[in-house]
Amino acid sequence: MRTLVKISGTLAAVVVVIVLVNTFRHTPDTLRQVAPVEVTVDEDLIARHLAEAVQFRTVSHQDPSLREQDQFEGFIAWVKSTYPEVNENLALTRLNDTLLYRWEGADGALQPILITGHYDVVPVIPGTEERWEQPPFSGNIVDGVIWGRGTLDDKSGVVGILEATTLLLQQGFQPQRTVYLSFGHDEEIGGPNGAGEVARFLKENQVQLAWSLDEGSFVFDDMLPGVEPLVAIINVAEKGSVTLDIVATAAGGHSSMPPAETAVGKLARALVKLEENPVPGGLEGLSASMFDTTSRYMPFLMRMMFANQWLFGAVLEKELAKMPAVNAMLRTTTAPTMLSGSVKTNVLPIEAVARVNFRIHPRDSVQDVADHVARVVQAPDVEVRLPATGGLPASVVSDWNSEGFGVIGDSVLETYGSIVVTPGLMVAGSDTRHYGKVADNAFRFNPLVVTQADLTGFHGTNEKISVANMAQGVRSYARIISNGAGKADAP
Template identity: 50%
Template sequence: MLKKMIWIAAIGLLLLLAVLTVRTLSFSPVATTPVTPVTLNVDVATVSQHLSEAIRFQTISYDNSAKRDVAKFRQFIQWVQQTYPLLQQQLELTPVNELTLLYRWKGQDSTKAAVLLSAHYDVVPVTPGTEKLWQQAPFSGAIADGFVWGRGAMDDKGAAVSMLEAITLLLQQGFQPPHDVYLALTHDEEIGSSEGAAAVSALLQQRKVNLAWSLDEGSFVLRQMVPGVAADVASINVAEKGFLNLQLTVQSPGGHSSMPPAQTAVSILALALTRLTDQPVAGGIDGLTADFYDQLGPHMAWLQRMLLANRWLFGPLLEHELSKIPTANAMLRTTTAPTMLTGSIKANVLPQQASAIVNFRLHPRDSIDAVLAHATQVIADPRVELSVVQGMAASRVSDKQAAGFARISEAAQRAYAAPAGTAATDLIVVSGLTIGGTDSRMYEAVAKDSYRFNPMLLTSAELGGFHGNNERISQDNLHKAVLFYHTLLGSL
């Protein structure tokens, strides 16, 4: 009997291994048609100089809009108009508001659905006291070591300048698009887009302009940032997360710290925050996340391919391991991040009120109400009052099968095509999810599809410059970005 059971177990194991192997072997990259690299003469030194000049305008967005130096924004607009005269001569500048620019490039047939390219030129502040940690001064626009340095180089003046340069080249070549093309340069993306992109969207709605698609910032070409994938990965994101700022408040009698009760307002609040972070919103490899890994999995090494090809068996293990990686975890679920705390006004005074703000980044599968219900259930303490400070649902999911996605993908592949005769691996293009917020969510009202992608190659070291120290973009990236936008617009 025992021998028979061993034989049955062995046969079952062999069958399981066979199933795993067959599924892994069939989980292979889809054959693609080779693309022709872009051949275009780009004056990289001039592009770099123009970005350097753009960075020097301290177009800083503060949470307190009263701190905005409007003069710096006006100076940037004047600089755009002086630096790119062909745009002023051949494109129609549509008044939106004082600080956001919207250009209309009239096409051969304006009855066809238009497209919109967008970038923002406002930047986040440099944290006071960190200036000395920068290798180049934050607003110097220094060109050194093959990079252009400064706040906004990546987020998002690099893209804005690259678009302007590409359109200028096309105008010099006498190109006219087959349909209208709109270019938006917005001024308040870093503080919610309530004036810039929102006004652009409202104006286009008022004029009954229908956009086939829009393209704004999002992900990048990622190098050695996807575990198990050796090739560069271009993630053209088809959706973005929403957010919920939830305030937790605890009331207490207060008093002198020499006679504390068993639990103070602070300790009750701390326990609530610990519960929220220890019990995150349920995630999973499904929907957009599953699609992302289904596209990347075939390009991975054997072990990773096997795990992803057989999620029916290894799904819980995969989710557990991916949850340990912050970027991967953000793709899996709605994330939970306590960000702000207030308590007593003095070290020896028990607070009468302690409060915290928790920032949730909402996965498209979750709603604001669902996350609020989750927080209430997890905290399970009536002494903790929950109130929604601000929230926005996740975007809708755009179509990765649509013509717009295909054109963006082709332009990226051509800009980053491996030179003939080299051992370099061609670019892998996937659809993904933007884990932050962009202007794109404002364009959904007028665009059938909204895509999020910056055509610049980043490593994890460069990614750290986002809203941090030593923000910079390589001159090679600027070259590739101009190639991308020129190819994208020139092939419409």
């Protein structure tokens, strides 16, 4: 007995030592040494340009009859008159209302790159206009802040790229590698006629991009618990989506004599089972890499758990899964969104249907998700239906050790100083679902700082960006384009 106590005591001591050693070794990687680069920009002019861009109601509606074509034409004319250097030096191809510019590189043997954003925006939900501190399409600049729909998503991207390109042209920059710039007009409704057409056009012209950079994640301020420095998350993949119908059937009849089990009851049970049995996931691949980088900056307890996943892995994953934003990075998510049953209160439904939206993690295929759901809800008279369209699989995962990722990361370090750079997973969609088809690697990132408070602005109310933040975005885009393209030797 005494020997046993002794042995377990020694074991516990060994475990504690291992845990502590791992924790103390789990410190920030030696930060990449990147010399800061000063980029001088005219902040007031940039702010005025973004404010003007916001004033065009380039809204993508689900109902195409609500679309205001003159606003799109107005925006395109504005781009041409506001950025004369871009329009004089780059070749423009208009594909529907999307603008594709080509900046010829000196070395035709190098694969081109694409820098892109979209200028369409989501509608302002009717009735919420009053909640905006400044009218949503005013572009008002108040106390160093530019207000309005699109200031974050994604006119700041489009204007940022145009400003940066103008700046480089004014400095006489000549790219070594060909640079494409694309400004999409229908991202918010899936991008089929904008980015979709650009991808088709490039393919037709046998253009395969080395890499592309589209909207996506941001430089986050105070977003990860306990992480002090700014964190630039460069998304290297985006989730897919499929909506499955869970259908429960029963005999129906009058509600005065219901059977013990109705279609609604069966459906409810199926949904509870689905919520209790999420699609498997965890800390692996991309999300493991992201947390490995960022957890090194976290407080002791979190750092200890991340450094000792052999011991705390299960607890850690359980804790992380409680945070919806983090959970979405770990697995395919399950969201029942629409329900239907009987059309009358006194009629039992013959069919009760739940539409469940799944956002597909790169580790799963559409079929994997359908199989998981069928297994979980399995019961007599309960059926799972795949949509006729089949669903949208997750993107491929781009290489975060590739040159393109390095260029974007280093450019951000040049303008922001020593911040944390990490790959990430996009839980929403972007036009890169199209562009990715013609790029060896596809990245999704806006070099702008976003805080927790800013998040409500995306597709919501009071979307805004500070002038200083916007200017920093222009500086970063200028560095990304010049580092990505390389400077051609003087002739």
